[in-house]
C-alpha cells in the first residue's frame with residue numbers, strides 16, 4: 001500500500017467536497033457492502049415546516065373559539081419547542097413566527113430522548129412528540145382523527161402529537177422536503193451493488209413513504225438513538241461492511257460503530273466529530289463517487 005496513492009485519493013476526495021479523516025477510512029470505504037442512511041437532514045433537507053394542524057378537543061373544533069384556542073395552544077407549544085434542539089422544533093417556531101405569536105418562558109422543560117418534549121407552560125402540562133410519547137404519558141383521546149393522521153403519514157409527513165393536561169389537543173403534520181439528488185443517488189448506489197437501508201427515529205409510515213420516494217426498499221423506523229447503534233452492529237453481525245450516513249446528535253453512536261461513519265457537513269458538530277468522512281455539500285450524489293474513488297485507489301495500491 002503506497003501512502004502516496006492514498007494521499008492523492010484523499011486530495012481528490014477533498015476536491016469533490018469529501019473530507020477524509022485518515023487513510024484507513026478510505027481503505028474501509030472501498031470494502032463497504034451496505035449503506036445505512038438517517039432520514040431527517042440526510043435524505044431530507046432538514047428544513048421542516050408545519051403543513052397541517054388538526055384540533056382534537058371536541059368542544060374546540062368549530063368557530064372563533066377554536067381559533068383562539070389554536071393560537072393559545074400553538075403559543076404554548078412553541079414556547080416549549082424554543083428549548084428543544086430537534087429539527088422539528090424549528091418548524092413549530094417558524095409557524096409561531098408566521099402567526100406573530102408572542103412566546104413565553106415555560107415553568108419547566110425536559111427532553112424525552114427520541115420521543116419529544118414535556119413541560120409546563122402557563123400552568124398547563126404539555127407533551128409534544130410522537131405517539132410513543134403520548135402512550136408513555138398516559139394521554140387520553142389518542143384515537144381521535146386517527147384516519148387523517150394515517151393519511152398524512154402516508155404522504156411522508158411526520159405527525160407531532162400535542163397533549164395538554166393529559167388529553168390529546170392537537171396534531172401537527174410536519175414535512176421536510178427530500179433532497180433534489182436523493183433519488184438519483186440512491187439508484188446509483190443500488191446499481192453499484194450496495195444494500196441500502198433507511199434508519200429513522202420517525203414514524204414507520206412516514207419513513208416508508210420517504211423511502212418509497214427515493215427508491216429505498218429496506219426501512220427500519222421508530223428506533224431510539226441507542227437502538228440506531230444496535231442496528232448497525234446487527235448488520236455487521238450479518239457480515240455486512242457498513243457505512244452509516246447521518247447528521248444528528250442521535251446518529252453519533254451509530255456513526256462511531258459503523259465501519260465507515262459519514263456526516264453531513266451541515267449537520268451537528270457531534271456527528272461530524274463521530275464520523276470518518278464529512279460531506280461538505282450535504283449532497284448525496286457524492287456517496288457513490290466516494291465509494292468508486294476508494295475502490296480505485298485501493299486497486300492502485302495492490
Ligand code: ADP
Pocket residue numbers: 038039040081084085086088089113114115116117128129130158159160199200201202203223224225248250
Ligand atoms: P429522527 O431524527 O431520526 O427523526 P429522533 O430520534 O430525533 O428521530 O426523534 C424521533 C421522534 O420523536 C421524531 O420523529 C418526533 O416525532 C419526536 N420528537 C423528538 N423531539 C421532538 C420535538 N422537539 N418536538 C416534537 N417531536 C419531537
Ligand code: MG
Pocket residue numbers: 038039040041042246247248251
Ligand atoms: Mg437526522
